[in-house]
Amino acid sequence: MENIKVIIWGFGAMGRGMADMLLDKKGVTVVGVVDLNQALIGKPFTTVLNRPEHHGVSITDDIDALLSSVKADVLLLATDSFVEGAYEKILKAVSYGVNVISTAEEMAYPRAGHEVMTKAMDQAAKAKGVSVLGTGINPGFIMDLLVVALSGVMRDVTMIEAERVNSLSPFGPAVMHEQGVGITLDEYNRRKSDGTLAGHVGFKESVYMIADALGIKLDHFEQDMAPIIATEDRKSPYGEAKKGTLAGINMTGQGISDGRVMINMIHPQQIEPELGGTTTKDRIRLQGRPEVHMTISPEIDGGLGTIAMCVNMIPHVINARPGLRTMIDLPVPRAILGDMRDLLETS
């Protein structure tokens, strides 16, 4: 059997991490890398990664030429956070008969907010006999799939709470800006009111994924954000929060069912949380029979986790029935220590 052939579209931190991980895996080959950054175009992607491999694949900005000339099994799309940005790119890859895995947070459960585009992607994928999946560490795993999986041991569930307390310190300038690290409370209030402070993207997707998986009928979903003010000077490789400015944002979200909070999401993200006395962790609390109280501490690394989730889902996406799939439709993710082709279904 030939190696699984993968194209990576978007060669930022996530795309590079996936390429680096794929170089260490057996039974899979990176056959194309796409990015619009002029400084990267024409360079072998292995050179950009500082890897010793002499790899023939150079970075291109011409996705159509690449998809026309190379038959890939899977395209890893690491360019967007929102469905609106990822949508046309996904349709393009699908039109060439390529399976797609997207890091876009909203693609983890696009029907939560984008019914029409969800149907269009599903139909296009079915017409071409391929499948499309959005995944990542969160949404995609910690605050949704893991919640769903743990509920599987329960007879009744009366309340769901998921909390992810993580550090933003490993992240780069784009995340520092999205999360308002270092801005004043005035600027926070201005950017919050004019909608230019993204905070965490994906609560709505996580909440609807859980609700649909368990058969919870939601009245509505709501979310809010609050500033995390540094009570001391903090500094991370790409961020700085002087005392009194924003160390990060605490996002909260709720799925309301029968007039009460059935799904409660808590997700404070900040640089150097230890300086503020905060211990990082992932925590899931499920009330019902039996109760489940889970803690992962420290929290699962967001960058490494998203990279691994996307790569590790490659065989599942190839195996999947055609159409738009979500993490609750597919077998559980798993680390791939052997040959990736061993995970392909043959019967």
Added chain:
Amino acid sequence: MENIKVIIWGFGAMGRGMADMLLDKKGVTVVGVVDLNQALIGKPFTTVLNRPEHHGVSITDDIDALLSSVKADVLLLATDSFVEGAYEKILKAVSYGVNVISTAEEMAYPRAGHEVMTKAMDQAAKAKGVSVLGTGINPGFIMDLLVVALSGVMRDVTMIEAERVNSLSPFGPAVMHEQGVGITLDEYNRRKSDGTLAGHVGFKESVYMIADALGIKLDHFEQDMAPIIATEDRKSPYGEAKKGTLAGINMTGQGISDGRVMINMIHPQQIEPELGGTTTKDRIRLQGRPEVHMTISPEIDGGLGTIAMCVNMIPHVINARPGLRTMIDLPVPRAILGDMRDLLETS
């Protein structure tokens, strides 16, 4: 759409719990209950459960008559711990075109120890277009599926450790006997050497499930048991361990790869663990990139958990491709709060 029709074979603690749970679920009906206990035969199963429902189904000991007269979608088999005991019963249900979910610990991953019977069950299920699954809280979830799922966030895995520290206090006389609760150290040594002390069944299945899922090549599997001696008098509803006798058994197991322990399992079970200063918990530790340290405390209730897992997997087993399936082949389990039929795939 008609309700999903379920037969329960084996009306002990697990079978009764499943029946009780199913009575509270929408879109599913218990259409038959089988048990060999003469005291139960002919009684409505709802009467045995002390449920108020007037349900037409009485307990029978004639499985062939039942399977001939009632078309069921799924049979829940709660009669055995070992493949050898469950095998003929599974083949019988399959021969009538019924999907099967088995609580037998070894059925969670039967190929670990029973290659020939595994193939026979797989072929029989495929020939009849149905699927067969073994599941439960452990094996089936805590020390295998959850380990696999958590590894999905990892790029590399160098060592896997799963620990389940639980209380035997809720369990009945059969478990007290299997686990040697209250016996002397001399009797423990005698029963251990003549093989009449079961301890935990399922380590081999869990270890091979993890290894196959992640692509770990095992040199071999080994396990051992050690007595947990009560340092004080202990008493549970069905068990008693005087000071100096067995409060339970600590089972340990290892999957050896490349000459070293790659998968390490630790599972001490005892009555009233708190009296010995033991805190119950489920713990998973995955070394590699990124590391994962998960704790569920207290441990997930074993009885309720097994009952829920079997019931909650009903729609997945109906949806599954025909053949012998395992938890790593199917979508994640989930609590079912709505109509069970909503989880059936229609396209």
